[in-house]
Amino acid sequence: MSKGEDQGRNSGSAVRRGMDDLVVDTTAISWVDGEGGNLYYRGISIGELAAHASFEETAYLLLCGTLPTASQLEAFTWKLRALAFTPEKVLRILQELPRTTQPLAALQTALAALSCVDPGERYSKEESLLEKAMRIVAQTPVLLGAAYRHHRGVPIVAPRNDLNHAENFMYMLTGRIPSKRQARVMELALILQMDHGFNSSTFTARAVASTLTNMYAATSAAVGALSGPLHGGASEAVVDMLEEAESSGDVEAYTIGLLASGGKIMGMGHRVYRNIDPRARIFENMLHDISTEEEEEADDDLKALKRIESVATKYFADRGKPIFVNVDFWSGAVYRKLGIQKILYPAIFAAARIAGWTAHILELRQDNRLYRPKSKYIGDLDVPYVPLEERT
Numbered sequence: 001m002s003k004g005e006d007q008g009r010n011s012g013s014a015v016r017r018g019m020d021d022l023v024v025d026t027t028a029i030s031w032v033d034g035e036g037g038n039l040y041y042r043g044i045s046i047g048e049l050a051a052h053a054s055f056e057e058t059a060y061l062l063l064c065g066t067l068p069t070a071s072q073l074e075a076f077t078w079k080l081r082a083l084a085f086t087p088e089k090v091l092r093i094l095q096e097l098p099r100t101t102q103p104l105a106a107l108q109t110a111l112a113a114l115s116c117v118d119p120g121e122r123y124s125k126e127e128s129l130l131e132k133a134m135r136i137v138a139q140t141p142v143l144l145g146a147a148y149r150h151h152r153g154v155p156i157v158a159p160r161n162d163l164n165h166a167e168n169f170m171y172m173l174t175g176r177i178p179s180k181r182q183a184r185v186m187e188l189a190l191i192l193q194m195d196h197g198f199n200s201s202t203f204t205a206r207a208v209a210s211t212l213t214n215m216y217a218a219t220s221a222a223v224g225a226l227s228g229p230l231h232g233g234a235s236e237a238v239v240d241m242l243e244e245a246e247s248s249g250d251v252e253a254y255t256i257g258l259l260a261s262g263g264k265i266m267g268m269g270h271r272v273y274r275n276i277d278p279r280a281r282i283f284e285n286m287l288h289d290i291s292t293e294e295e296e297e298a299d300d301d302l303k304a305l306k307r308i309e310s311v312a313t314k315y316f317a318d319r320g321k322p323i324f325v326n327v328d329f330w331s332g333a334v335y336r337k338l339g340i341q342k343i344l345y346p347a348i349f350a351a352a353r354i355a356g357w358t359a360h361i362l363e364l365r366q367d368n369r370l371y372r373p374k375s376k377y378i379g380d381l382d383v384p385y386v387p388l389e390e391r392t
């Protein structure tokens, strides 16, 4: 039978490359309202959470399903701190990696290594799943901090009991206790990126977890998915574009030239949003909030990004395909303002999304079904086996 001939095996199965618009499962964790330009965690809009919630509260919301009471929040916060204790063996593995290792590659390795040092974790026991999720959420910033400090060639810094999750994350990266304002910006960045429907890494976490393997294996695989430039690398790419635009000396001409040559404006467009990504505006407001009026006046990044946005938005609107900025357009500029190196942008994404990944694994375990899609076979059939000595 020749290539491409349909033997009836795939009849009726339309191929949906990239799983575009394919609904593979239900979830009550987050909803991306692409038309309305909103994002909800457990039904609460992201704007509300960004205005009022802490990292710990939002993580509780995703993992446990509701906002915590004051006593539940206190217990959850202390438990997270206790679970941040990271096995020495795993920290040693991180220190054996080449110093050039990207933080996400190190995190992926460390999560896989954790499954080796957590006895009884080979096949997760249902009663300990929430605790395992919390341990993974708590240890992720520790692992990222250790990986980054190894990359910089400076000693690892252990988390402190008197700091909250976002403060500790910054402390473990830089070795300095951040100001309240810096820590709140980091906390917001984590909250905004915790969950986002069935994005590629979340789908990966669910697909791997659906085999009933352990949570470390599923989250380690999710980090692998996130590490691709089409997923976790866009905020870095925006800053690269910004640097090029600024050094060109004419941001407007640079933007028009990029578009005219068929190039992509990084940080614009989205598979789901057909409206503004609500997280983008919150990040933009953060950039204003962390600058004084005088700083804002002198802020070349802010001016250049605003110029790129307005030129590109008009360009797309004039061509009848409105495209708007997404979360990554402003996040890199915010991190830059905080003095965070580009290599860490995907790491911040992972430190946030780990809460979403683990929440999805918990949700799936309540009514697990193995993810097993079909493919359309387009190869040949009944190809004869040619003995080795007869092959040319």
Ligand code: COA
Binding pocket: 230, 234, 263, 264, 265, 266, 267, 268, 269, 270, 271, 272, 321, 323, 326, 327, 328
């Ligand atoms: N710059 C220039 N053109 C863009 C664009 C961008 N950022 N985003 C989309 N377009 C154009 C495409 O070239 C395409 O044009 P065409 O119809 O002439 O072929 C059209 O808009 C539709 O784009 P498409 O790639 O099909 O949209 P999508 O919804 O599948 O893709 C992204 C969404 C995110 C992949 C895409 O917008 C993109 O690459 N953006 C830049 C990278 C980025 O910011 N990624 C982070 C996402 S959170």
